[in-house]
Amino acid sequence: MSKRPAQERIRDFGEVDLGLSAEEAVAEASRCLQCKKPTCVEGCPVTIDIPQFLEQIAAGDFREAARTIKQENMLPAICGRVCPQETQCEGVCILGVKDRPISIGSLERFVADWEYDHGVELPGVAPSTGKRVAVVGSGPAGLTAAAELARAGHSVTIFESLHEAGGVLTYGIPSFRLPKDVVAREIEQVLALGVDLKLNHLVGRSVPVDELLGFDAVVLGTGAGLPYFMRIEGENLNGVYSANEYLTRVNLMHADRFPDFDTPVVRASRVAVVGAGNVAMDAARVARRLGAKVFLVYRRREEDFPARAAEIENAKEEGIEFVTCANPVRILGGPTVTGIECVRMEMCEPDRSGRPTPRPIEGSSFALDVDVVIEAIGQGPNPLLLHLIPGLAIGERGNVEVDDEGRTSLARVYAAGDVATGAATVIWAMGAAKQAAQRAARAIEKMLEES
Amino acid sequence: MYAITRATEIADKIFEFWITAPHVARHARAGQFVVLRIDEQGERIPLTISAVEDDRIRVVFMAVGKTTTQLSSLRAGDAIRDVAGPLGKPSEIERYGTCMVIGGGVGIACTPIIAQELKEAGNRVVGVIGARNESLLILEDELRAACDELVVCTDDGSRGFHGFPADILKQRLEEDAPEAVWIIGPAIMMKITSGATKPYGVKTFVSLNPIMVDGTGMCGSCRVTVGGETKFACVDGPEFDAHLVDFDELMQRQRIYTAQEKEAMERYHEHTCRCAEGEARHE
Ligand SMILES: Cc1cc2nc3c(=O)[nH]c(=O)nc-3n(C[C@H](O)[C@H](O)[C@H](O)COP(=O)(O)OP(=O)(O)OC[C@H]3O[C@@H](n4cnc5c(N)ncnc54)[C@H](O)[C@@H]3O)c2cc1C
Ligand SMILES: Cc1cc2nc3c(=O)[nH]c(=O)nc-3n(C[C@H](O)[C@H](O)[C@H](O)COP(=O)(O)OP(=O)(O)OC[C@H]3O[C@@H](n4cnc5c(N)ncnc54)[C@H](O)[C@@H]3O)c2cc1C
Ligand code: SF4
């Protein structure tokens, strides 16, 4: 798949990856060995029949390929773009052992985009059961659960607190990785199944808990939107952002187009992003597009970056400077940020995760001159609603406790996605949501039989 | 879309809007707010819910910048793209005994609903409102009806007591101290006024107004320091124990976007002037 050159793409928010042509797609899909026991499918949390859709692409039958994918995945244009395929389907493709795995993600994206251009087919919806299901949150988990339950004939309402649906897909992941029209059109398909979407509804406030529990089933998909801060000096100076805030201002509120859009964001010439996960890469690349020189500060080494390899590569190409083995201890300035003070770290014995633990080197502190600091050090479930539901079991990290099927400690209440797992991935959220929705559907069926 | 059913200018640059928003109206309590966005290009701004009637809510706001000025140009029959809420924790309404509810400037708008709920909970409620001059006093009759007693102050003495609500508060603290006090107004007014109750250890609430984006606890834009800890005003507040609040930090953070706010306002004026000229030419 070809990419736009870095010098061009840092000037706009257009998509970086250009996608495959039909010829390229057919050629790539034809490399598949059609394994008897396809390991790739085990690597996909929603178990798409990968060899089958690859065979269909190879035969030029893109319509059938789309049907195959959509049996298991309602959001293929999204997943094809943002799944960490190297640790999922592609990571276990047998071809990867000796050579290069099949580019399953790119092919999935190709098929989804092709289908959109040639007319989308909606899956069938079962006759109405008259049962009402509430889905809280419209991120990948909520959308997947809603689609699944609507197809089973239930009357589904999604409650979303923001003014747009999509969760992190809309406010978090920047459009140069995931164009917002792609997100909008896949949400559209979920709504076309008859799902009712109520925006601007914060459950727990707009919808009280007793009203919520009045539904025949409830699926919580409220995500892990609560940003963590480092708790260091200077953190509330003007110009310190959580990655969530920075990304929301730009992706959801379009601060990059201020003053055509009303929401501002501090336009800095030098920015430090703290962290090295996908969220940090996104924040850094957004800051770069807003014209800044960007430093990415991380306390371990580059080989320890938790972000996807491709995103690290992209960030590098775009001129993001990695400041590794450095730990921020203080943000300088007042009232606005003028710098960030860090200490050098040395790598010591491996910790439980097998990675060497970083330890500060005495007297090694140094400062970076920056006027904005963006913290991307992780996030947890938003406690607001969870603490209002009496009897809902909450884990140590603030997550909703669920079993393998997404059942919580309360009957008729299910949870899936980041709210149950902590910050994870789009496709894991979808996989878990599908399970939870199917479990909820079975429980409702039983209810119907008994009544 | 959320329809505006009534739009009135009740004082210089202060507007009272009634907006149909059943999901907010149904559960709104004193102390809570909405976040609204006028149109697709709009910013999300928080406004306190100042009254509720059937499926409508009232907001009272001062036209200070681009968004509030644009909002003030809307009329009954127009509609707002998004209204989210009710947000924030409701006021801590309990049976305290005697309570004082103090409003300064446009902050007066938030006081009647709090006074009403306090009264319903069995408290004796003393209202105090203050403004620069008589013409900026709002909702006086409404608050008087909700209170057992109302004291009106103006900075210039054009009406009522010549002085600040803080002066009245100090007097009462000496004579017959209230058990709980609410102070709502500009940050500087809340800082100074709440300083008066501190030596007396009287429970004092202030409603903080940092810059917000989502209003749901997702971004941290609204973070404030309370008792040495970082809190998110949109979900942990907006009301906090006044004696623990770092007001200086709040005021500093309110000024993050001063330059951009000015630019947005100038552009808006330019634009509306040009439109007005265009209209004039058509006539
Ligand atoms: C910047 C960023 C980049 C990422 N990049 C990738 C990537 O490349 N690939 C990948 O696989 N994963 C990525 N992730 C992770 C991925 O986005 C999440 O794992 C996924 O979105 C989780 O889905 P979810 O549905 O559980 O929650 P979310 O997407 O967080 O959605 C939750 C929704 O619930 C709403 N909500 C919360 N509380 C309430 C309430 N009380 N009432 C009503 N609505 C409520 C929220 O507003 C939100 O819309 C990234 C995350 C971030 C932040
Ligand atoms: C919980 C809460 C309740 C509020 N209730 C009321 C109310 O009932 N009536 C009223 O008149 N005002 C209220 N405010 C303040 C109101 O939100 C701001 O006046 C408004 O956002 C200004 O927007 P603007 O574009 O017109 O002005 P700008 O020119 O953009 O800003 C003027 C000033 O308003 C503040 N402000 C700007 N953007 C925001 C934002 N997104 N969130 C919060 N503050 C901002 C800043 O301190 C800024 O200096 C409340 C604020 C909060 C946090
Ligand atoms: S959904 Fe993700 S993991 Fe599954 S096949 Fe597609 S790209 Fe791979």
Ligand code: SF4
């Ligand atoms: S593991 Fe690779 S080669 Fe085998 S079926 Fe899956 S995609 Fe094809």
Ligand code: FES
């Ligand atoms: S406004 Fe975003 S967390 Fe409070």
